[in-house]
Amino acid sequence: MKKSSVLLSAALTLVASAAQAQQAQPGQPPPPATAPAAPQADAPKEEDPIPAALKPSRFRFSTFSWSQSASTTMLGLGRDQIGNEEDVYVWDLSFSPQYWFYDEKDDKLFVNASIGMSVEWTDSATTTTKHEPQLTDFQLGLGYNRSIFTSEDSEWLTRLFVRARGIFPTSPISQAQGRFMTTSLGVSFLQVIKLLGNDADGLNNLTLLPGVTWSHLFARSYTPTNPDLERVRQSAGGQTILSDQLTFSSMDQDRIIPGIFTSLPLYKDLTLNTTWRLIGRFRHDFEGTGCDATVMGECVQADRDPNRVTYLTNSSVDFSLTQGIYNIVFLTAGYNNETLTLGEDGKSRNIFYSPSALFYLDVSVQLDQIYAKTLDTGGPKRNPFVQAMRQGIGNY
Secondary structure (H helix, E strand, O other): OHHHHHHHHHHOOOHHHHHHHHHOOOOOOOOOOOOOOOOOOOOOOOOOOOOHHHOOOOOOOOEEEEEEEEEOOOOOOOOOOOOOOOOOEEEEEEEEOEEEEEEOOOEEEEEEEEEEEEEEOOOOOOOOOOOOOEEOOEEEEEEEEEEEEEOOOOOOEEEEEEEEEEEEOOOHHHHHHOEEEEEEEEEEEEEEEEOOOOOOOOOOEEEEEEEEEEEEEEEOOOOOEOOOOOEEEEOOOOOEEEEOEOOOOOOEEEEEEEEEEEEEEEEOOEEEEEEEEEEEEEEOOOOOOOOOEEEOOEEEOOOOOOOOOOEEEEEEEEEEEEEEEOOOEEEEEEEEEEEEOEOOOOOEOOOOOOOOOEEEEEEEEEHHHHHHHHHOOOOOOOOOOOOHHHHOOOOO
16 A cells, blocks of 8 residues: 555645646637637648647656665664564565546546566565565556536546556465455545645645545465465364465455545645555455364364454554655655554554554656656646646555
8 A cells, every 4th residue: 555655645746736737738829809710621720739748648647666665673663573573674666557548628537557576675584585576466457537526726626536456466475375366446536625725835735535445355265375385284183184275364355445645735846645544354254164173083063263353454554755856756755554453462553653664765757757858848847747636546
């Protein structure tokens, strides 16, 4: 989720200037006082008053990003680790193309994808070699945006976003666990609230993006399995068996994630962003076989724990600052904490800190804007995210 938050942060960094861009296109002449006469059939076609470099690209918001993250405990902050948390320092490189195949004023449809590579520079618990680069899971998505309300000055906006996504197991970890695919469906609403207005240098408007996402996992089994493993284990009946199970706990089969993203321009291109989420995790409720153990040659069905847990929750919070550079490169520095709501001691964990907390620094490059700059380096100032949230970006 942290990467999605970073993309949303960058997309909303200069959202306050979007209204000005909608009100008047640079270089467009004022409308005539009276209606012009109908052109002659052989009259030359009037030249498009909007430069090609300023027209929205169908590949807009395609990005390349480099992210660094380090655990707070590695930096000497916080208490000792609890459970399986580790000191980590990780690089993530990702390429996320996006194409708008239906791009009308009020309705928009796009497809996007994401693939990347991750390298852990500390001692890894998942790789077989030191500093081994590993592919991340490939993602393919479809998005729809609908404009619900826009004020006359374009400083109050309401939009509906619907996102569908498939996550495919291209990472070695997902493949080793027997994952086939994870599907995701999300619905969210964008609300832009005017504060000081687009003419101000800061505190222009507040952007809220509440929503909910449901995901479902398709896998070989309810527990992580690897057919190449075949460990020798003993069954409940005392027989020696070969097992491909990696653990005896269920993976999350379904997740329901309500959350809200907020963005506030502080001064010019500097923006404060926050993300709050509650991750509901639904696991499989295993059933007995009728012969869970053999006692004196007879099958016995084991009693079930009436307090067995099949539902867990994670709490997630993210704070970040995003700074735009020449409207092409966006730097995001932030703090992210996602952890079980309940700790190993049975008490509620602090939502703002756990041993899983991370500091991160991300660099996001807008590829279509690099191309646009080469076509019109001396053109008027423009923001690559002018329509970002109003047209949609990311996988909320």
